[in-house]
Amino acid sequence: MAMTSDSEDRRAAAKEATGWLIALREEPDDGALRARFDAWLVASPANQTAWSETRHVDELIGRARPALGAHAQPTPVDLGSARRRWRPRRLAVAAAAFAIAACVLLVFTPGILLWFQAAHTTSTAELRLLRLEDGSVVQLGPASAIDMTFVPAERRVRLLKGEAFFEVVRDAARPFIVESGDVRTTVLGTSFEVRLSSEGTDVAVRSGLVRVAVDGPGPPVSEQLAAGDRLRIGSVGQVERSRGAPDEAAAWLQGQIVARDRSVADIVDELGRYHRGTILIADDTLARERVTGVYNLADPRAALRAVASAHGATVREITPWLTVFSRN
Known part of the structure; x- marks a missing residue:
């Protein structure tokens, strides 16, 4: 108290x-x-x-x-x-x-209109397990939101914000589709993660096969991913494909961030889901620098300081609502 x-x-x-x-x-x-x-x-x-x-x-x-x-x-x-x-x-x-x-x-009140659109939401540092009517399971990450439409022909989920891990019950007559902005991930039965950030959409597969399509203004994209595959679709349409251990998908469920050549801004954005208030990166150059490492989500502030230290930066709590990440 x-x-x-x-x-x-x-x-x-x-x-x-x-x-x-x-x-x-x-x-x-x-x-x-x-x-x-x-x-x-x-x-x-x-x-x-x-x-x-x-x-x-x-x-x-x-x-x-x-x-x-x-x-x-x-x-x-x-x-x-x-x-x-x-x-x-x-x-x-x-x-x-x-x-x-x-x-x-x-x-x-970030994204207050978004929360009115959502069927399920989580707050800072909150994880939520959802059991869907078809037996599939969604594990919703912190500061995240989804909407769902289930009809006889298909099962459709919209990731409006944040991240979610899906364990989908197979139904060949009723594909399971996850939309995140312009990115559409379609599966029959598999387990995979979708994460939406300011830098784009990440899809990572733990088991089974998924197909990822992009409906944006750029060239059409259609990629099939297997266990261990990861696809990043950038905010301006660039596509990067990589591989890792299958259990790196949704590592946050095990209390970790596993970063492979991600930007400082992207890592700070993910840590921000476990941190009340706003984390401001004061330097655009610093925000674009690359990060590789494993960070413990049990102590997000320590993880933030570890990222800062590796880049010669400091973390300062200016007010209870504002933390500044900078080299000053």
Whole structure:
């Protein structure tokens, strides 16, 4: 119970610190406001930590702002000298409030429309076993979502987010189809994994045969995979085929990530399914670097630090909802 209380206190302090940042920026010369803020700040160590973290995030945002370039600058309009004195500050405060609100929506309600489409979902670090009406089994990975349509002619599952491992009961008259974006995986009876990420779709086979087809705008793709085969269809249609041990498919069911020449961004995305909040990779070059290794999902933070260490990077928890992965 103490851990829950500490977490709630930290979240409350972080929310209050954000409010103080906006208020002080809007009214920097208000002595009474400053006095109330000072009293809040010394009231608890949690408040002091939250304020320090909030200021740090504000500085990160400030350093990123020049990258927006000239297109982000407002067009000057002469509305009188008095209005010119206060309008830029009001705009900055409004922009800060909007950014904070957007972050809250990003962290606490990601893909909210997607969850309305789904028949089954999981939350962070949650695994769920589903027994389907035909006797097949779906093991749904964390932060994942699927929808299903079973009719006499076929069994169809849509992977909307995340990853799932399928153990399919054979029925020659009723193929089992998994759709993930433009990728369609068709089987009669087999066990295989499908994983959907920002970089594309991965299909890995543990037993039996599957056929993978791509219906996207690029050249048509049709590949047959056997046990140990893995196919990656990138977000822009590139196809990579590889082989590994059959039990590497859905290694997360054994509490592991088995990475073979995957990008840092891809590994961080998978670890993020076990981590509350957002993990931000601050460097695009770092995000594209390659990773090979085995990581223990029992301690996702340690796994994240191991990936960072191998690439000369560090992991910093800026707030309870934001972790930054960077070389700075």
